[in-house]
Amino acid sequence: MDSNLTPDPTFNLDAEPGGLDRFLSCSPTAGADRKFVLATEILAQGFIDHPANGPLLCPLLPSPAGNGDQEGLYRFFTEVFYFSYQLLFLFHLQPYQELSLLSDLSEGDGCLKMDLLYETIGCLLKTEAADDIDYLDLARSLIQKARRGFVITPASPLLSADGQTTPFKPSLVISPSTIPLFDPARTQLLESCSVANQVMQMVVRLLAPRQPERRDEELSLIYEEMLAYEPAIATEAMVKTKIKDKEQWVRVKQPERCAGEKRAYCRAGSFILRPAADGRKHRGAFYTPAEITQYIVTSTVGVMVKPIMQDLAGEAPLYCPDDIYEEIKVCDPAMGSGAFLVQACRFLAESYSQARVAAGLEDEQTARARLPYYKRRAAEKCLYGVDLDPMAVELAKLTLWLEVLVADRPLPFLDPHLRCGNSLIGAPLRQEEQFTVEELSYIPDAALEGINKGTTTEQKAAARARLQRNQEERKRSDTKQEGQTSKSEELQRFMGLALLEGMFWRTSLEMPDESLPLGHALALVQYKTDLFNELMHGITIRRQAQQICDLWCAVWFWPEPGSLLPRQGGENIEVPEPPTTGRFLELASTLWGAAPPTLTPDEQIVYWAVVQHVAAQQRFFHWELEFPEIWGRQRKSR
Structure with missing residues (x-):
């Protein structure tokens, strides 16, 4: 493996913090998004460095790494990104004890529970045999299982209407067709590529969450942060340093610009991710922190919910609790990966729960227990979103699915509500x-x-004639003969x-x-x-x-x-x-x-x-x- 991209290639994998842990804890890459950027750089360089990949990658990558062009570089980067993000998504599922990956589609056999996956990987990284594990094979095996689908098994027995325990047979609740993220075409090139085991070990270590907590917003943050970067092949030796609170690659020939701490070094021909010249502003990609989305939802959706809640508290209410779902529709015309919609989903479900209690339909304990079902209904009935980026639309669905996951219900069908398109350009209807x-x-x-x-x-004469012809045709289009309808x-x-x-x-x-x-x-x-x-x-x-x-x-x-x-x-x-x-x-x-x-x-x-x-x-x-x-x-x- 080429260690030029890694700050400390000799980090140990003991329980005690190693070089990589120290690097991550004392640098701006301590955030999950920075870890993902580093993992993507390391993985891409690992694929480039492996000698068996030369015939596949050299025609794609630009000089000095190959004889390809920028388009080929973007294709390579896109596949590396998807491969890394597939692993990241799977690792983030580990707090969901109800979820399992399918090994065999027959009768739900061979299920790998996500919480056990987290524990297993954590143990693997700490054992003396960590270096003997084929991490690329492990990663591909997990992704292959995800392509078969997920099953949901209740954490506790299900009760029927009469209070009796009912048998539950695991069913394919998340089918492969609903998760385009794991489409084999996303990483078709990399399926034939190899990478050094130590590289894959680093990547797994970077992507695996340190704590088993539900952090759905982190998936959104990481994706939208990645939009601020673009791939490049270094044409000379470079170092990564912090300049104006941003990590950037700069040439070694300019030591005066390296006043900050050096983060990494790469030689000519290395793969790097650098801040895009146009950045997220040009792409319209900005991540809104949870605190801000909560405030916006309260200030907007809350204003719409308030009259219904006040009406329900009156003696002769016009509304019923279900009207929260019927009357209130929330749309984010630039939803990104769904951060605002997730907060709106939570707010509407909480409001519906309170409305049912206020109307005497449920007690607080029952309403609280059924909150996941109310979230699911809010996602199906109330939430709409549009984004220009197809991947963002996919991630918005995944983020909402994780938010509304319940054991005995399939994932809601959100395709009609979360759409890909330019919300600013459409026909005037x-x-x-x-x-x-x-x-x-x-x-x-x-x-x-x-x-x-x-x-x-x-x-120029043809353009003038075209304009004049249009004006004449527009006048004729409004005329019609008696008893006939016009084209308009x-x-x-x-x-x-x-x-x-x-x-x-x-x-x-x-x-x-x-x-x-x-x-x-x-x-x-x-x-x-x-x-x-x-x-x-x-x-x-x-x-x-x-x-x-x-x-x-x-x-x-x-x-x-x-x-x-x-x-x-x-x-x-x-x-x-x-x-x-x-x-x-x-x-x-x-x-x-x-x-x-x-x-x-x-x-x-x-x-x-x-x-x-x-x-x-x-x-x-x-x-x-x-x-x-x-x-x-x-x-x-x-």
Whole structure:
């Protein structure tokens, strides 16, 4: 192993603090996020240093580590990050005594309980035989078990309605399909790579929690802290030092900048993580501490809950406790990994518990015992979130799942509520409280004015003609012959149907499972999963409405006409002229079977391919289509 990245490669693994422990306790890396950064650097360097990995990694990594490029470096770093984070997540599950990893799917046999896993690893690291363990094999074995799923076993016997103990058979409560974090494709490259055992031993030691406490927020903090870093290959010898409260790699040739304590040394060709030039500000990634999220939730959600609680305390209440879940909806439009939503979940569950006690439905002891179930219902009914980062959405689900975990219920189906997309860019489908497609029924001149007008006289003339044509088509789109509907009216009707369809399907997606046997509850989750996938990706009115909204938004980001776009599984396509109002309405109307289009099928395919490309890049988010039950619901009047 190359020890250049490690401050003290000779640390011992006895119960007494070793060099690594001293390093971690006296440096800014004492925080969990700093340990994860260090573990990722060590693991990446370990893969690079192992001679067997040369044929795989050299074509990816840039000079002087290989003959690849920055894109290859990012691919390598992404896989190392996922591998490290998979282990981190598993180690953080150890306080959940109900959870077990599956070794064999048959009858729940071969389960490895998470709390025993923590104790086992802790003992392994302290024994004299610690150096004899194959830590890479151990890590891969744990990850492979996670890919099979988790089971939940109650810590205490379950009681039936008549107070009798009921038998409980462990069931697959967390299925592999619900945990994309462990998708084998995430670490496909590393599956064929080797690493020195001492390197993996260090990584396990860094990632394993020191105390068996539930620290769900730590997972969020670590991920969002990692967004502030970018991978690099050192082109010369460097040292890590603390500058203005931040750890940075600096060249050895500049000793005057190394006034602080040196943290680590690396030679040219080493893998390092350095603060990104644009940092988290450019990515919009900021971690909000628990104290601040608690205050925000109390100051916002608390204001909405207060009138309901006051009403329930009156002589003739208008509300009932369930109205807390029905009336209050909380959305974080930039949820990150879910820190705010977790606090909102806790607050709503506590409020619901207090409301049931105030209404005389339960005593305080019973309400307190059922608090995990109330959290679960709050997550299903009240919480919504959006984020541009797909990984953040996955982590938000995982964080909420850990918060609402109960022994005799499957994980709630959160996909309809936690969505990936750009919450700032979407089709205009309402004015104030009214659903309308007035702005969606034409292409604004401003959208076309932003497209590259070119440099030649012909290109500039074409851009002016395009703008003039759009203005004329917009006027014609509002005219109609007697007894006929205009294209904008047809669009209004079609989008209205899409909203109604979404609301209808959402009714099924929100079916409760509290009263169902566990087997039926698991079947209901699978039913919801299949139903939601059909709604989002099948041939539905809602899906076609999304295509229309994507088309309208894509005009604002239209690639330069005449440029080439890659098409998966085929030749490049030439970008056509951006749709003006007439072309937009024609393309949209083909989805609801209006008059025959003037475009050929091949021309239509090209347009929709460009729309799909732009939508994938920008991740448009159309609020009314994504959360139709919010915009169409009726609220009680106070």
